[in-house]
Amino acid sequence: MASSADRNPPPFPASEEPEPELSDMADGDSDEGEDIFVSNSHPASVSRGVCQPEEPADLFNEEATAAQPNGVHSDDDDLFAEAQADLSSDPSADSPRKDLSCPSGPPLARSPAALQPTSLEQLEEEEEAKDSFDVDVAVTNPEKVGDGMNAYVAYKVSTRTSLPMFKSKAFTARRRFSDFLGLYEKLSAKQSLHGCIIPPPPEKSVVGMTKVKVGMDDPSSVEFVEKRRAALERYLQRIVSHPLLLQDPDVREFLERDDLPRAVNTQALSGAGFLKMITKASDAVSKMTIKMNESDTWFEDKFQEVDMEEQQLRKLHAVVDSLVNHRKELCMNTAVFAKSMAMLGNSEDNTALSRALSQLAEVEDKMEQLHQEQAGSDFFVFAELLADYIRLLGAVRGCFDQRVRAWQRWQEAQSTLQKKREAEAKLLWANKPDKLQQAKEEIGEWEAKVTQYERDFDRIGMTVRKEVLRFEKEKAKDFKSQIIKYLEAMLQSQQRLIKFWEAFLPEAKAIA
């Protein structure tokens, strides 16, 4: 997994950098200083630990606390307990440490000799840890803040993490929708140049927001807020599961800082908004005019695939939408029917039949609830999944576009270089030595640029490839888990249906 390989270097240099300082400190400092840093420094700790029996106690203290940032959540206490046990059983520092490093494998290798094998273990452990979430993000508690047209909904973004680069392990921040959009803007400005796939946020909806602002408490606006909250949560989860994006300081800032500067350029009617629209239009035009000669068929095939898939998903989404609507209709009709049945049961004079009819009304009522839940499941699990992936596929296409743009830049640089060379040739022929010097400098400059752009292009190509593969894997996983969820929900509803009708049957049979 290339992505996790990228991830490993950061903790390592972090732990390695203190080492040179440590070796300085270890020589002449107080015991406290050693204790604090000794967990990070491998060679130093060995020498320390061997000659000072009291230190191991503190050493293991530090180890226990230092174990946490390295990706092992629940093992902390176990580690400490084990450390204690090992300490009591074996006073020598070396073997307990080795025992420690084996069970949990965090980067607490003690001896330099043991460094290499454990670092490999570490790599594997960290890889596994990366598969599960190191960062857990949740978006909860939508609350309306303010009044009138300036009102907005603030969401609580809570993060739980074990990564060292965050200041603490769990923190929350209040964010509003434009903050999320602002994050997206910043990320796409920076990262898309490298060819990453940036998950797009949910769309702005003027109608929905106006309803919420005005304060209408009807179910549709509640639903709207819920839909948005779920979408924002999925958006953040996708961002943090992307290894490169997680590194980005903007993301960290978004999650950590108490107060973000208001991202005004996400407003629809602002100057920045207009600028965006113009750039989008010009991009579209340039895409149409310049045709890239694709040397790599992989990209072309992939692009076609992505296109077709997006179309199909769109169609599917439309149909699922109508399914959701019809189910909601069924809900309403069933409720109305249940009421009417109840009234009929009331006016029926045969008592057994009357009871049976009212029972039927109750069953239908329960069915209505069932259908309601089913509709919810249809929507939140299935339809939203499709909508998300339609947008994500759009992002993938954006990725491909970036690559095309990189190619364009390269080509342009090449043509400029060509022109410069021609100019140089002309000057040579016209024999103007001073201008010639300048021309030669320019040529050198442009040659450098050409090589740079070519390298950029290749790099983007590779990143895009990687990203697309990763995306596909994620997509397969996502779809599978969502579909399983959906199927399970349907299964449950069918079983409950059985129960309801089975309860009704004896009543019906009891009609004299």
Added chain:
Amino acid sequence: PDALCERDKVKFTVHTKTTLSSFQKPDFSVPRQHEDFIWLHDALVETEDYAGLIIPPAPPKPDFESPRDKMHKLGEGEATMTKEEYTKMKQELEAEYLAVFKKTVQVHEVFLQRLSSHPVLSKDRNFQIFLEYDQDLSVRRKNAKEMFGGFFKNMVKSADEVLISGIKEVDDFFEQEKTFLLDYYSKIKDSTAKAEKMTRSHKNIADDYIHISATLNSLCAEDSTPNKKDLWKLNLAFFIHLQKVEGRVASDQELKLTELLRYYMRDIQAAKDLLYRRARALVDYENSNKALDKARLKSKDIPQAEEHQRQSLQKFDKLSESAKKELTSFKGRRVVAFRKNLIEMAELEIKHAKVSSVLFSLCVSLAVCS
């Protein structure tokens, strides 16, 4: 006697088996059209002698309009759908057509069966003609004048009903029945409408599933990655089945519940008509009483008035008696029918749900493993 209906285009084949001596043969069948049934019903209603009986409601005209419309729309939209989707929808429509047809046959059959099981009505001459007459009855359809006349009669009748409803009822039993029936009628009409809506929603959902499965099919066909393909195929199978089940649930529900309600709505209407006739007779009797008093006062035409009064009293009594019998048996019949249909509906729902849940659990376990 036993009546069996088979269909042949828009004609019905009425097949009778009987042991009664009044018929020429023990076993025979004749072709009939819907209009013949209506004629029979009207003839029975118009017979004075049967005023004290509840005439079973006439079967409604077979309604193939709705599926025909949909078929038409389907044909128009053929270009936008894939071939599989189109065949699916067509199959679905054909099933609906079949269901409508089955329903119609059933309704007509029930009509005849009720007639034949009624002690008095089964001896009716018209009924026997209906069952026996070999050739086409060639019932003259009501021409415009008669239609209008019928319509006018109906209006008069409803105005009359309103007037008569103010009459003081002598018999408690009938008073109760009247209130009960009126109330029940309005409720059942309401329920029928709502049930119809519900059934329609179910059908819509079933249609949606067809579309979903078709789209999944095309997605599946195009996708190259093997693991996703399996997943989509799985989904596809699941949705196809779901659609079938949902469609079946909808039609079952329709047959058992909605039809039941609809039928009894009409039956109650017939019972109401009976009550009306009786009330009419009561009014006649009272009128004749008044006439008699007047005649006595004027000392003219007394024997005629007396005769008239006696006749109307007789009629009224006979009517009341048979009405009582009819209404009681009607109650019993209704309860039995409701019971049967409700039980059947519940059992069917359980069956479908069980099948579905088995399939779902299968799908889930497959999905988890893949």
